[in-house]
Amino acid sequence: DGGITQSPKYLFRKEGQNVTLSCEQNLNHDAMYWYRQDPGQGLRLIYYSQIVNDFQKGDIAEGYSVSREKKESFPLTVTSAQKNPTAFYLCASTGTGINTGELFFGEGSRLTVL
Protein backbone atom coordinates (compact mmCIF):
# COMPACT_ATOMS: atom_id res chain seq x y z
CA ASP A 1 0.00 0.00 0.00
CA GLY A 2 1.14 3.56 -0.66
CA GLY A 3 2.06 5.71 2.27
CA ILE A 4 4.70 7.40 4.36
CA THR A 5 7.00 5.46 6.64
CA GLN A 6 8.84 7.09 9.49
CA SER A 7 11.50 5.40 11.56
CA PRO A 8 12.29 4.87 14.29
CA LYS A 9 9.01 5.31 16.12
CA TYR A 10 10.79 5.98 19.41
CA LEU A 11 14.32 7.28 19.84
CA PHE A 12 16.39 8.18 22.86
CA ARG A 13 19.42 10.36 22.64
CA LYS A 14 22.01 11.73 24.98
CA GLU A 15 22.68 15.43 25.02
CA GLY A 16 25.31 16.43 22.48
CA GLN A 17 24.47 13.67 19.99
CA ASN A 18 23.10 14.12 16.50
CA VAL A 19 20.27 11.83 15.46
CA THR A 20 18.67 11.25 12.07
CA LEU A 21 14.99 10.50 11.57
CA SER A 22 14.02 8.66 8.44
CA CYS A 23 11.06 9.48 6.21
CA GLU A 24 10.23 7.49 3.07
CA GLN A 25 7.19 7.80 0.80
CA ASN A 26 6.00 5.72 -2.13
CA LEU A 27 3.19 8.07 -3.17
CA ASN A 28 5.24 9.69 -5.94
CA HIS A 29 4.76 13.03 -4.22
CA ASP A 30 6.97 15.97 -5.10
CA ALA A 31 6.73 17.90 -1.84
CA MET A 32 7.79 16.68 1.58
CA TYR A 33 7.71 18.32 4.99
CA TRP A 34 8.95 17.95 8.55
CA TYR A 35 6.83 19.23 11.42
CA ARG A 36 7.46 19.30 15.10
CA GLN A 37 4.57 18.78 17.53
CA ASP A 38 4.69 19.94 21.13
CA PRO A 39 1.78 19.81 23.57
CA GLY A 40 -0.50 22.82 23.22
CA GLN A 41 1.48 24.30 20.32
CA GLY A 42 0.12 22.49 17.33
CA LEU A 43 2.45 21.71 14.46
CA ARG A 44 5.39 23.89 13.56
CA LEU A 45 7.19 23.58 10.23
CA ILE A 46 10.89 22.74 10.39
CA TYR A 47 11.89 22.23 6.74
CA TYR A 48 10.15 21.48 3.49
CA SER A 49 11.17 20.41 0.01
CA GLN A 50 9.20 20.84 -3.18
CA ILE A 51 11.64 19.06 -5.47
CA VAL A 52 14.68 16.82 -5.33
CA ASN A 53 17.93 18.56 -4.37
CA ASP A 54 16.10 21.61 -3.08
CA PHE A 55 14.66 22.48 0.33
CA GLN A 56 13.67 25.53 2.35
CA LYS A 57 13.68 26.45 6.01
CA GLY A 58 10.39 26.55 7.82
CA ASP A 59 9.56 28.49 10.95
CA ILE A 60 11.86 26.64 13.36
CA ALA A 61 14.81 25.35 11.31
CA GLU A 62 17.56 26.22 13.76
CA GLY A 63 19.34 23.12 15.05
CA TYR A 64 17.99 20.90 12.28
CA SER A 65 19.25 19.83 8.86
CA VAL A 66 17.74 17.90 5.95
CA SER A 67 18.64 16.47 2.57
CA ARG A 68 16.56 15.51 -0.46
CA GLU A 69 18.73 13.37 -2.69
CA LYS A 70 15.84 11.16 -3.82
CA LYS A 71 12.19 11.92 -4.43
CA GLU A 72 11.14 9.20 -2.00
CA SER A 73 13.31 10.20 0.94
CA PHE A 74 13.58 13.26 3.19
CA PRO A 75 15.65 12.52 6.31
CA LEU A 76 15.81 14.97 9.20
CA THR A 77 18.89 15.34 11.39
CA VAL A 78 18.42 16.79 14.84
CA THR A 79 21.78 18.26 15.73
CA SER A 80 23.32 18.99 19.09
CA ALA A 81 22.64 22.67 18.40
CA GLN A 82 18.90 22.13 18.88
CA LYS A 83 18.35 23.30 22.42
CA ASN A 84 15.11 21.54 23.17
CA PRO A 85 14.86 18.52 20.87
CA THR A 86 12.47 16.35 22.88
CA ALA A 87 9.30 16.30 20.78
CA PHE A 88 7.11 14.35 18.41
CA TYR A 89 8.27 14.70 14.79
CA LEU A 90 5.94 14.26 11.86
CA CYS A 91 6.85 13.85 8.22
CA ALA A 92 4.33 14.61 5.50
CA SER A 93 4.09 14.75 1.74
CA THR A 94 1.81 16.11 -0.93
CA GLY A 95 1.51 16.14 -4.66
CA THR A 96 1.53 19.52 -6.30
CA GLY A 97 -1.35 20.72 -8.40
CA ILE A 98 -5.03 20.16 -7.73
CA ASN A 99 -4.53 18.54 -4.34
CA THR A 100 -2.30 21.30 -3.03
CA GLY A 101 -2.40 21.44 0.72
CA GLU A 102 -3.74 17.94 1.30
CA LEU A 103 -0.93 16.42 3.32
CA PHE A 104 -0.35 12.75 3.96
CA PHE A 105 1.37 12.12 7.28
CA GLY A 106 3.54 9.39 8.66
CA GLU A 107 2.89 7.97 12.11
CA GLY A 108 5.58 10.09 13.70
CA SER A 109 8.83 9.65 15.58
CA ARG A 110 9.07 10.49 19.26
CA LEU A 111 12.50 11.74 20.27
CA THR A 112 13.49 11.94 23.91
CA VAL A 113 16.74 13.49 25.04
CA LEU A 114 18.06 11.98 28.24
Place this chain on the structure above:
Amino acid sequence: GNSVTQMEGPVTLSEEAFLTINCTYTATGYPSLFWYVQYPGEGLQLLLKATKADDKGSNKGFEATYRKETTSFHLEKGSVQVSDSAVYFCALSDNWDYKLSFGAGTTVTVRA
Protein backbone atom coordinates in the same frame (compact mmCIF):
# COMPACT_ATOMS: atom_id res chain seq x y z
CA GLY B 1 1.53 36.16 7.38
CA ASN B 2 -0.98 33.37 7.53
CA SER B 3 -2.29 32.16 10.84
CA VAL B 4 -4.99 29.96 12.28
CA THR B 5 -6.67 30.34 15.66
CA GLN B 6 -8.80 27.56 17.00
CA MET B 7 -10.80 27.01 20.12
CA GLU B 8 -8.77 25.90 23.08
CA GLY B 9 -9.53 22.61 24.68
CA PRO B 10 -9.77 20.20 26.11
CA VAL B 11 -13.39 19.51 25.28
CA THR B 12 -15.22 16.69 27.04
CA LEU B 13 -18.60 15.51 25.80
CA SER B 14 -21.04 12.70 26.32
CA GLU B 15 -21.93 10.35 23.48
CA GLU B 16 -24.57 11.75 21.09
CA ALA B 17 -23.80 15.33 22.11
CA PHE B 18 -23.31 18.12 19.57
CA LEU B 19 -19.72 19.15 18.90
CA THR B 20 -18.48 22.51 17.64
CA ILE B 21 -14.84 23.53 17.37
CA ASN B 22 -14.29 27.12 16.33
CA CYS B 23 -11.58 28.07 13.85
CA THR B 24 -10.75 31.49 12.44
CA TYR B 25 -7.96 32.42 10.10
CA THR B 26 -5.88 35.29 8.79
CA ALA B 27 -4.62 35.10 5.25
CA THR B 28 -4.10 37.11 2.11
CA GLY B 29 -5.80 36.00 -1.04
CA TYR B 30 -7.99 32.92 -1.20
CA PRO B 31 -6.63 30.09 0.93
CA SER B 32 -7.82 26.52 1.12
CA LEU B 33 -8.98 25.35 4.54
CA PHE B 34 -8.68 21.96 6.18
CA TRP B 35 -9.53 19.99 9.26
CA TYR B 36 -7.13 17.24 10.24
CA VAL B 37 -7.66 14.64 12.96
CA GLN B 38 -5.04 12.87 15.06
CA TYR B 39 -6.02 9.72 16.91
CA PRO B 40 -3.91 8.69 19.91
CA GLY B 41 -0.39 7.62 18.97
CA GLU B 42 -0.86 8.30 15.27
CA GLY B 43 -0.03 10.88 12.67
CA LEU B 44 -2.57 13.30 11.29
CA GLN B 45 -5.10 12.44 8.63
CA LEU B 46 -7.27 14.71 6.55
CA LEU B 47 -10.84 14.90 7.81
CA LEU B 48 -12.34 17.41 5.37
CA LYS B 49 -11.45 20.41 3.27
CA ALA B 50 -12.88 23.40 1.42
CA THR B 51 -11.12 25.27 -1.33
CA LYS B 52 -13.30 28.34 -1.88
CA ALA B 53 -15.76 30.56 -0.09
CA ASP B 54 -19.14 28.99 0.81
CA ASP B 55 -17.85 25.49 0.13
CA LYS B 56 -18.90 22.91 2.70
CA GLY B 57 -16.54 20.07 3.48
CA SER B 58 -17.99 16.92 5.03
CA ASN B 59 -16.81 13.50 6.10
CA LYS B 60 -17.75 10.92 8.75
CA GLY B 61 -20.64 13.09 9.95
CA PHE B 62 -18.41 16.15 10.41
CA GLU B 63 -19.06 19.35 8.48
CA ALA B 64 -17.38 22.73 8.10
CA THR B 65 -18.30 25.69 5.89
CA TYR B 66 -15.77 28.14 4.48
CA ARG B 67 -17.03 31.59 5.54
CA LYS B 68 -14.97 34.32 3.95
CA GLU B 69 -17.01 37.14 5.49
CA THR B 70 -16.20 35.96 9.00
CA THR B 71 -12.87 34.27 8.09
CA SER B 72 -14.05 31.12 9.81
CA PHE B 73 -14.17 27.37 9.24
CA HIS B 74 -15.91 25.92 12.28
CA LEU B 75 -16.11 22.14 12.64
CA GLU B 76 -19.42 20.56 13.68
CA LYS B 77 -20.84 17.13 14.30
CA GLY B 78 -24.39 16.51 15.37
CA SER B 79 -23.92 13.35 17.42
CA VAL B 80 -20.46 12.33 18.57
CA GLN B 81 -19.27 8.83 19.39
CA VAL B 82 -16.52 7.58 21.69
CA SER B 83 -14.47 6.82 18.57
CA ASP B 84 -14.40 10.56 17.75
CA SER B 85 -12.07 11.15 20.69
CA ALA B 86 -8.97 12.70 19.11
CA VAL B 87 -7.09 15.94 18.57
CA TYR B 88 -8.53 18.13 15.81
CA PHE B 89 -6.42 20.63 13.88
CA CYS B 90 -7.63 23.45 11.67
CA ALA B 91 -5.20 24.33 8.88
CA LEU B 92 -4.78 26.75 6.01
CA SER B 93 -2.91 26.61 2.72
CA ASP B 94 -2.29 29.69 0.64
CA ASN B 95 -2.04 27.52 -2.50
CA TRP B 96 1.22 29.16 -3.55
CA ASP B 97 4.06 27.46 -1.73
CA TYR B 98 2.29 24.28 -0.61
CA LYS B 99 2.86 24.99 3.07
CA LEU B 100 0.16 24.55 5.68
CA SER B 101 -0.32 26.71 8.75
CA PHE B 102 -1.87 24.77 11.62
CA GLY B 103 -3.87 25.81 14.63
CA ALA B 104 -2.82 24.64 18.08
CA GLY B 105 -5.19 21.69 18.07
CA THR B 106 -8.25 20.91 20.18
CA THR B 107 -8.38 17.73 22.23
CA VAL B 108 -11.84 16.16 22.26
CA THR B 109 -12.81 13.38 24.63
CA VAL B 110 -16.17 11.65 24.24
CA ARG B 111 -17.44 9.63 27.19
CA ALA B 112 -19.89 6.76 26.93
